Amino acid sequence: MTTKTSKSKSTTTKKDNVLLEVNNLTTHFFTQDGVVKAVDGISYNVHEGEVVGIVGESGCGKSVGAMSVMKIIPNPPGRIVDGSVTFEGENLVDLDESAMRKIRGNRIAMVFQEPMTSLNPVLTVGRQLTETLELHQGLRGDELIDKAEELLARVGIPDPRGRLSDYPHQFSGGMRQRVMIAIALSCDPKLIIADEPTTALDVTIQAQILELMQGLAKDYGTALIIITHNLGVVARYADRVIVMYAGKIIEEGSAEEIFHNPMHAYTRGLLASVPRLDATDHVRLQTIEGLPPDLIAPPPGCGFAPRCQKKVCKCPETPPAIVEIKKGHYIADCKCCMTK
Amino acid sequence: MTTKTKKTTKNKKEETDILVNVENLKMYFPVTSGVIIQKEIGQVKAVDNLSFFVRKGETLGLVGESGCGKTTTGRAVLQLYEPTAGKVQFNGIELTELNANEMRAMRKEVQIIFQDPYGSLNPRMSAGDIIGEPLKVHKLVDNKVQYREKVAELLSIVGLSPYMADRYPHEFSGGQRQRIGIARALAVNPSFVVCDEPVSALDVSIQAQVVNLLEDLQAKFGLTYLFIAHDLSVVKHISDRIAVMYLGHIVEIAPANELYFNPIHGYTRALLSAIPIPDPTIEKTRERIILEGDVPSPLNPPAGCVFQPRCTKKDKCKCSETTPVLIEVSPEHWVANCECCMSK
Numbered sequence: 001m002t003t004k005t006s007k008s009k010s011t012t013t014k015k016d017n018v019l020l021e022v023n024n025l026t027t028h029f030f031t032q033d034g035v036v037k038a039v040d041g042i043s044y045n046v047h048e049g050e051v052v053g054i055v056g057e058s059g060c061g062k063s064v065g066a067m068s069v070m071k072i073i074p075n076p077p078g079r080i081v082d083g084s085v086t087f088e089g090e091n092l093v094d095l096d097e098s099a100m101r102k103i104r105g106n107r108i109a110m111v112f113q114e115p116m117t118s119l120n121p122v123l124t125v126g127r128q129l130t131e132t133l134e135l136h137q138g139l140r141g142d143e144l145i146d147k148a149e150e151l152l153a154r155v156g157i158p159d160p161r162g163r164l165s166d167y168p169h170q171f172s173g174g175m176r177q178r179v180m181i182a183i184a185l186s187c188d189p190k191l192i193i194a195d196e197p198t199t200a201l202d203v204t205i206q207a208q209i210l211e212l213m214q215g216l217a218k219d220y221g222t223a224l225i226i227i228t229h230n231l232g233v234v235a236r237y238a239d240r241v242i243v244m245y246a247g248k249i250i251e252e253g254s255a256e257e258i259f260h261n262p263m264h265a266y267t268r269g270l271l272a273s274v275p276r277l278d279a280t281d282h283v284r285l286q287t288i289e290g291l292p293p294d295l296i297a298p299p300p301g302c303g304f305a306p307r308c309q310k311k312v313c314k315c316p317e318t319p320p321a322i323v324e325i326k327k328g329h330y331i332a333d334c335k336c337c338m339t340k
Numbered sequence: 341m342t343t344k345t346k347k348t349t350k351n352k353k354e355e356t357d358i359l360v361n362v363e364n365l366k367m368y369f370p371v372t373s374g375v376i377i378q379k380e381i382g383q384v385k386a387v388d389n390l391s392f393f394v395r396k397g398e399t400l401g402l403v404g405e406s407g408c409g410k411t412t413t414g415r416a417v418l419q420l421y422e423p424t425a426g427k428v429q430f431n432g433i434e435l436t437e438l439n440a441n442e443m444r445a446m447r448k449e450v451q452i453i454f455q456d457p458y459g460s461l462n463p464r465m466s467a468g469d470i471i472g473e474p475l476k477v478h479k480l481v482d483n484k485v486q487y488r489e490k491v492a493e494l495l496s497i498v499g500l501s502p503y504m505a506d507r508y509p510h511e512f513s514g515g516q517r518q519r520i521g522i523a524r525a526l527a528v529n530p531s532f533v534v535c536d537e538p539v540s541a542l543d544v545s546i547q548a549q550v551v552n553l554l555e556d557l558q559a560k561f562g563l564t565y566l567f568i569a570h571d572l573s574v575v576k577h578i579s580d581r582i583a584v585m586y587l588g589h590i591v592e593i594a595p596a597n598e599l600y601f602n603p604i605h606g607y608t609r610a611l612l613s614a615i616p617i618p619d620p621t622i623e624k625t626r627e628r629i630i631l632e633g634d635v636p637s638p639l640n641p642p643a644g645c646v647f648q649p650r651c652t653k654k655d656k657c658k659c660s661e662t663t664p665v666l667i668e669v670s671p672e673h674w675v676a677n678c679e680c681c682m683s684k
Contacts, residue, residue, distance in 0.1 A: 057543040172634045202405035202570065204631045207614035211630055229544065232573075232616030236623040255620040271618060273548035275577030277600060278617055284555070285548040285577070291513055 019190055019223050020046040020069070025083035027061075027068045030076065034296040038064040040247035041083065043322070046191065051217065051224045053238030053255070055231060055270075059292060061247040062227045066193045070110055071100050088190065106136040109184035111213075113196035115176035119168040125152075125179050126164030129186060136187045151182040155212060174205035181213060185220070192217065193225045198233070210237055231274055235259055240328075243267050246293050246303035249322065250337075253329035263325060265337040266304050302334040359532055359564050360394040360417065365426035367409070367416045371639065384638050386412040388588040389663070390426070394532070399558065399565040401579030401596070403572050403611070405635060409588040410568045411455075414534040417566065418450050419443055430532065448478050451525035455537035457517035461509040467520050468505030471495065474527040494523040499553060515546035522553065526561070534566045539574060551578060572615050576600060581672070584608050587646040588638055590666065591681070594673040604669060606681040607631075607647045645678040653680040 023043050029036040039061040046052050056062045067073050069085050071092060085092040087108065092100065104110075112118040120128060129148040133139045139147055145164065152160035155178040168176055177197060184192050194213065198206035214237055217224045226237060234241055234255065241258040243251040243266065251264040262268045272286035290307040299305050302320050320334040331338060367387040372378040387409040394400045402410045416423045419435050428435045430450060438446060454460035461470055472491045474480075481487040492502035498519040509517055518538060525533055535554065539547040551574060557563060569575050575582055576596050583593045584607065592605040603609045610629040617623060631650050636642055642649055644661050664678040675682060 057545060174634060202635075203572070203614045204405065204610060205634070207628065207630055208632075211628070230616070231544070231618040235618045235620045236616040259618060259620050270544060273545045274618055275548075275551070275573045276617060276619075277573045277576055277612070277615055278619075278622065279577070280597060282577070285552055287548045287552060288545040291515075291546075 017047045018045050019048045021086040023084045025068055026081050027064055028081050029078045036295045037247050042249045044242055046223050049221045049223055051237055051239045053234035054227045054242045055234050056244035060244045062244050063195050066195050066227055105132045106187045107189055108191045109189040111180050111184050111194040111197045113199055115173055115180055121168055124165050124167055129183055132186045151186055155182045173201055177209050191223045195227045246298055247295055248303055250332040257329045263331045263338055265308055304337055308336055357396045358393045359396045361429040363391050363427040365390040366424040367412050368424045382639055385588050392583055394564055397562055397564055398580040399567050399578055401575035401582040402568045403575050404585035408585045410585050411536055414536050414568050418534055448528045449530050450532045451530040452534040453521050453525050453538045457514050460521055463509050466506050466508055471523045471527055478528050494527055498523045514542050518550050532564045536568045587641055589646050591676045598673055604675045604682050606651050647681055651681055
């Protein structure tokens with residue numbers, strides 16, 4: 001990880017800009033079957049006002065990575081075993097629960113995947129909105145209701161005053177996700193982590209929600225981490241893209257770099273396996289043979305080695321380090337995965 | 341729907357290669373209230389007056405958002421639901437008029453692949469038994485040796501190893517389970533397969549494997565697919581023609597490329613623009629049409645054009661009273677004839 005450290009050093013020159021610095025974050029789950037290395041030493045930065053997309057297939061650790069930043073990993077069985085998460089100069093990993101509670105929903109907010117289950121069904125939407133405002137901003141009475149109404153209006157819910165007293169089941173899926181976004185926005189956070197925010201929604205509603213999130217993030221200068229498996233969403237909304245595989249980051253770069261000049265075999269395979277809507281000719285889809293590795297016993301070196309088409313790999317023993325091959329374009333330094 | 345009927349009859353004169361012909365298919369579900377004495381208080385018009393046909397050996401894609409009736413259409417075509425009204429002809433045989441026994445025999449020809457590879461396989465049956473059950477039901481094998489040979493053959497056709505026949509569903513990954521579902525459908529050697537969201541539950545790299553497998557099998561066995569999915573990119577990739585559904589109605593049918601490069605209906609255009617293309621450069625310049633609101637409830641659908649409440653040009657709409665019919669705007673390209681929805 002030496003090369004990676006030099007990266008974070010180089011960014012210290014514009015340190016004022018870095019909002020979140022994740023360094024060698026490692027989260028393991030201690031289960032009966034063994035230790036699941038869900039997130040295994042990931043490092044990345046998020047700058048102020050930036051939209052970062054984290055992509056990968058299910059089980060690659062993208063959600064666990066985000067939950068580790070918020071420290072909402074269920075313990076037991078999960079635990080952050082190593083690494084640091086520096087947010088506005090503070091290491092979140094060292095904070096205790098009460099200090100963490102002051103940050104969650106206040107300076108870092110999260111939008112979860114399932115709008116059906118992430119809202120409490122027995123509380124009104126108004127109550128769930130005002131809870132964060134009461135806790136973090138100390139608002140009371142009419143002020144509280146006015147602010148909640150303003151938030152619902154901001155996310156485009158018609159008749160916001162009337163809907164405050166409605167329960168989540170009276171909202172459609174898209175509307176519920178709007179409520180979640182309103183809750184996330186309530187304390188003007190510096191960073192919003194959206195974990196698969198639109199996976200459960202239909203495409204036309206997905207477009208509504210993502211446009212709304214992007215617009216609001218831009219208006220308030222909020223940084224946004226979008227975690228998704230949808231490469232199209234990342235291409236449309238992200239400034240920078242992080243590709244994860246088997247608990248590790250294997251490639252990171254600007255959206256243009258990742259989509260036009262992908263270097264890692266997995267990134268290339270992933271892009272080639274998605275049918276393109278704008279394709280004119282019928283091209284057979286490329287597949288990545290095999291399955292992602294079992295994270296209880298991952299391959300010792302490059303996590304992609306068992307599925308790599310060029311098994312002439314020289315890195316089966318040590319995990320590849322992250323190197324910068326072009327300005328702002330980082331890749332896991334595995335010789336065989338990098339060759340075309 | 342007069343125009344549409346004209347179309348199918350006209351086509352039938354010209355073409356004899358239509359395998360499945362659906363006319364004015366309606367599928368309404370009753371909504372009841374009351375605990376002991378159930379009273380019908382309404383109807384969910386899941387599928388309303390649908391007409392389309394599928395040619396031999398082609399793939400017709402059926403896209404739409406959740407709740408638009410695409411799965412119901414697939415099931416009603418296969419008589420898994422008894423349609424409220426309408427005709428479904430398979431190879432000239434009227435399926436809606438068959439009795440249970442005749443229909444069971446017919447199921448050798450028409451099969452379905454289900455969406456959820458976790459829910460559609462019986463966890464207490466081994467993969468071999470799941471694949472072999474249709475062989476027993478339709479008495480396609482004479483003895484155990486033949487049975488085991490046939491199961492092994494089916495497993496290898498879908499890219500699994502014959503020794504996996506004794507494993508149970510939980511021992512397989514999602515992609516492998518979907519392969520078992522495909523092998524089960526193919527066991528009776530059907531000519532028409534309804535693929536109901538076969539890849540929606542799978543990761544992209546696995547999705548590509550299954551899509552390729554479906555294409556290979558189509559080429560090998562001359563299968564005809566009705567491919568139902570909400571992911572327009574996948575549908576466009578695999579389909580020859582695509583039908584776009586909205587709230588129980590087909591709003592547009594066209595060949596795959598024609599639909600993408602020359603969409604006419606307002607809903608099709610909005611749907612296409614809502615799907616992001618994995619290319620940031622293209623994305624920066626693409627036109628985006630963001631529809632307002634949600635899909636109306638099929639319990640109480642809007643009169644006339646179903647898309648009207650979300651139409652960007654609804655102020656000028658003159659079709660709020662009568663349901664628009666499909667008209668052919670260019671060869672093979674049919675659009676619901678709603679003036680405001682068709683204008684750009």
